[in-house]
Amino acid sequence: MFNKTLSGTLMIAGITTGAGMLGIPLVTAQAGFFPAIAITVAVWFFMVATGLLFLEATLWMDDGANVLSMSERFLGKGGKWVAGAVYLFLYYCLMVAYFSVGAPIFAAYMGLDAGHFEYLSFGILFGAIVVFGIRAVDRLNYILMIAMLLSYFALIGVGAPQVFKENLVSKNWGQVIFAAPILFSAFGFHNIIPSLTTYFERDVKILRRSIIFGTLIPLTIYLVWQWLLIGVVPISSIDLALSQGKPATAALQSLVGSPWIQRFGQFFAFFAVITSMLGVAFSLLDFLADGFKVKPVKYGVRFLLSLLVFLPPCILSIVDPSIFVKAIGFAGGFGEAFLNGLLPVALVWIGRYKLKLTLQCQLLGNRWILGTLFALGTLVMLLEGRFLWQH
Numbered sequence: 547m548f549n550k551t552l553s554g555t556l557m558i559a560g561i562t563t564g565a566g567m568l569g570i571p572l573v574t575a576q577a578g579f580f581p582a583i584a585i586t587v588a589v590w591f592f593m594v595a596t597g598l599l600f601l602e603a604t605l606w607m608d609d610g611a612n613v614l615s616m617s618e619r620f621l622g623k624g625g626k627w628v629a630g631a632v633y634l635f636l637y638y639c640l641m642v643a644y645f646s647v648g649a650p651i652f653a654a655y656m657g658l659d660a661g662h663f664e665y666l667s668f669g670i671l672f673g674a675i676v677v678f679g680i681r682a683v684d685r686l687n688y689i690l691m692i693a694m695l696l697s698y699f700a701l702i703g704v705g706a707p708q709v710f711k712e713n714l715v716s717k718n719w720g721q722v723i724f725a726a727p728i729l730f731s732a733f734g735f736h737n738i739i740p741s742l743t744t745y746f747e748r749d750v751k752i753l754r755r756s757i758i759f760g761t762l763i764p765l766t767i768y769l770v771w772q773w774l775l776i777g778v779v780p781i782s783s784i785d786l787a788l789s790q791g792k793p794a795t796a797a798l799q800s801l802v803g804s805p806w807i808q809r810f811g812q813f814f815a816f817f818a819v820i821t822s823m824l825g826v827a828f829s830l831l832d833f834l835a836d837g838f839k840v841k842p843v844k845y846g847v848r849f850l851l852s853l854l855v856f857l858p859p860c861i862l863s864i865v866d867p868s869i870f871v872k873a874i875g876f877a878g879g880f881g882e883a884f885l886n887g888l889l890p891v892a893l894v895w896i897g898r899y900k901l902k903l904t905l906q907c908q909l910l911g912n913r914w915i916l917g918t919l920f921a922l923g924t925l926v927m928l929l930e931g932r933f934l935w936q937h
Contacts, residue, residue, distance in 0.1 A: 558760025561825030571775035573725045579714040581722035593733040599890035602908040609744045612836035620896045636881025641859035644823035649817045673856040694817030701810040709777030730882035737829035777892025
């Protein structure tokens with residue numbers, strides 16, 4: 547059981563500690579360090595709660611069921627099409643973000659010429675890994691998580707002596723709520739739950755522990771990461787990176803001339819993107835298989851589904867390479883808030899109180915708890931809508 551729990555924990559930690567992390571300090575820095583801590587913990591708690599609700603709804607379904615089948619059962623055909631459209635929107639946005647950051651770093655280390663080929667080669671390599679299935683992704687994820695954590699600790703170790711306490715004391719609580727959309731994106735892991743439920747043969751203890759431990763790891767990483775970036779990088783440099791659509795590591799590298807900072811920053815950004823992308827790509831493949839009503843067991847079927855997963859974000863990244871922050875904001879503000887906030891609440895509400903399903907609750911609480919979670923998810927969607935209206 548320990549090995550399975552570790553595997554599930556690292557899968558969820560890998561998909562959670564991804565590209566969103568490269569954008570978090572760019573938006574939380576506007577509010578200051580202590581408000582950033584508060585909103586990060588609050589969003590983590592919210593996403594764990596809705597993750598457990600999504601697990602509860604998944605356990606009511608047969609193996610292989612994904613968002614489409616779940617939404618059709620509990621919300622009808624209209625709910626199925628709405629949820630399906632939002633799912634595709636969300637995870638293609640995330641895949642675009644992964645391509646826009648990961649492909650240039652990959653090309654630099656592989657000695658490839660900048661241009662369209664860097665995106666194509668990036669997609670071909672990691673698309674081939676997804677074709678081999680979840681066991682291949684699981685094994686590679688072990689290696690990538692270890693590499694990411696090593697580069698993360700190295701980056702923290704080199705950068706920590708340069709933290710200025712003066713940068714950590716400013717507070718602007720009025721801005722803190724606007725960081726919620728990108729944090730929703732950073733803590734999104736719900737999409738992998740149906741795949742893990744089948745992979746771990748519906749073992750509830752393993753799945754619950756994987757969710758809790760798998761999100762505690764990125765929570766800790768995010769908190770320390772914001773301490774470093776906000777403490778080292780002045781707000782003007784962070785604003786510049788945000789306006790240029792660049793990740794947080796670019797703001798750090800542009801300020802600190804140390805080649806070690808630059809090298810560890812690139813390593814960390816790459817591994818963070820890949821661990822998250824593999825989980826998203828695999829879950830998106832399972833979603834498409836559910837939608838097309840095919841079993842993704844044969845390599846030919848998996849190849850065609852992988853092509854559908856990787857080709858659209860590759861094309862969009864080629865068209866607009868600076869799309870990273872924009873894609874992450876779209877994904878968190880609308881996709882994550884709806885799909886991983888509102889949808890799990892709606893599924894469980896109907897399952898518990900209308901269909902009277904009796905499986906053990908994964909999140910204790912009554913209608914008031916579910917209603918509060920629903921209201922908070924709606925608030926985040928409204929905040930992202932206001933941001934887009936102003937920009």
